Amino acid sequence: MNGWTGRPAPGGPGAGERGTGGPDGLGEDYLDGNALAGPLSEVFLIDMTSARGRCDSCGAVSAIAEARLYVNAPAMVLRCPSCSGVLLRVRRDGGQAVLDLRGFSYLTIDLG
Amino acid sequence: MGIISSGFQGRRNRDDPGLPPGQHRAEDFPVLSAGPTPRIARADWEFRIVTETGTSRHWDWAAFLALPQEDITADIHCVTSWSKLGTHWRGVALDTLFDQIETTARFSLVHSYGGYTTNVPLADLLGGKAWIVHQFNGADLPSEHGGPARLLVPHLYFWKSAKWVRGLELTGEEIPGFWETNGYHAHGDPWREERYG
Numbered sequence: 001m002n003g004w005t006g007r008p009a010p011g012g013p014g015a016g017e018r019g020t021g022g023p024d025g026l027g028e029d030y031l032d033g034n035a036l037a038g039p040l041s042e043v044f045l046i047d048m049t050s051a052r053g054r055c056d057s058c059g060a061v062s063a064i065a066e067a068r069l070y071v072n073a074p075a076m077v078l079r080c081p082s083c084s085g086v087l088l089r090v091r092r093d094g095g096q097a098v099l100d101l102r103g104f105s106y107l108t109i110d111l112g
Numbered sequence: 113m114g115i116i117s118s119g120f121q122g123r124r125n126r127d128d129p130g131l132p133p134g135q136h137r138a139e140d141f142p143v144l145s146a147g148p149t150p151r152i153a154r155a156d157w158e159f160r161i162v163t164e165t166g167t168s169r170h171w172d173w174a175a176f177l178a179l180p181q182e183d184i185t186a187d188i189h190c191v192t193s194w195s196k197l198g199t200h201w202r203g204v205a206l207d208t209l210f211d212q213i214e215t216t217a218r219f220s221l222v223h224s225y226g227g228y229t230t231n232v233p234l235a236d237l238l239g240g241k242a243w244i245v246h247q248f249n250g251a252d253l254p255s256e257h258g259g260p261a262r263l264l265v266p267h268l269y270f271w272k273s274a275k276w277v278r279g280l281e282l283t284g285e286e287i288p289g290f291w292e293t294n295g296y297h298a299h300g301d302p303w304r305e306e307r308y309g
Contacts (some may be wrong), residue, residue, distance in 0.1 A: 072145035
């Protein structure tokens with residue numbers, strides 16, 4: 001439905017805040033994307049945190065390490081540092097990893 | 113024995129009968145956050161219901177507070193395995209809001225400020241099962257817990273009780289929401305451990 005399903009607009013709530021601790025002390029409880037190195041190393045043979053991805057929501061390109069990772073949630077959620085749109089979700093379900101990459105238009109991965 | 117397992121009978125935690133299977137008791141109120149916390153002023157807040165025919169009804173904050181208010185005591189169960197028993201809320205029953213709605217839809221997609229969504233069948237919202245709440249333990253609901261107002265559907269896992277709620281989209285077909293598209297269960301009954309789809 002128009003006006004409901006869109007992601008937060010650039011500059012919208014939460015945009016521009018970094019690290020933990022928002023202006024009202026409640027905190028925006030996220031880490032940088034480097035914290036995904038461990039979980040993604042279970043799936044990929046190379047370090048994915050240096051991979052650069054294009055946000056399918058706003059078009060901004062950033063490294064996974066530069067994005068914002070929310071971990072206090074039913075799955076880890078990586079969000080675009082420009083528009084807060086969801087880039088990636090990953091969770092463990094027993095012996096499986098469930099990886100959702102639909103928030104990226106594409107990923108550029110340095111193969112060395 | 114029969115083919116229906118004990119899980120379908122409301123299997124209880126052996127150590128604590130108040131807890132669904134796989135849950136533990138939390139004394140604090142953990143804050144889960146999958147994204148930035150929206151800061152919505154009450155003056156800007158609006159809740160609306162849009163039916164399957166496109167007709168809609170909306171309430172601003174004053175109109176919402178003018179509706180009959182109910183006090184609710186309920187146990188809540190998070191899919192990450194904590195449960196908090198005997199929580200106290202105040203708000204408006206979905207039955208009250210639906211008094212003014214004509215629909216034959218079977219499902220709803222709940223929309224929140226910030227873009228979060230979750231799908232809930234209407235059968236789980238009506239009949240005294242769900243509320244839009246704006247107070248917790250006698251105080252205004254803080255933004256980290258979903259204020260100004262959140263959905264409360266305590267008989268389902270707490271991801272269904274959408275924070276920062278702004279409306280319901282009524283649909284004939286079930287449309288998966290934020291966690292449901294990530295493999296979480298479409299329904300989410302904690303007594304049946306409906307965690308994953």
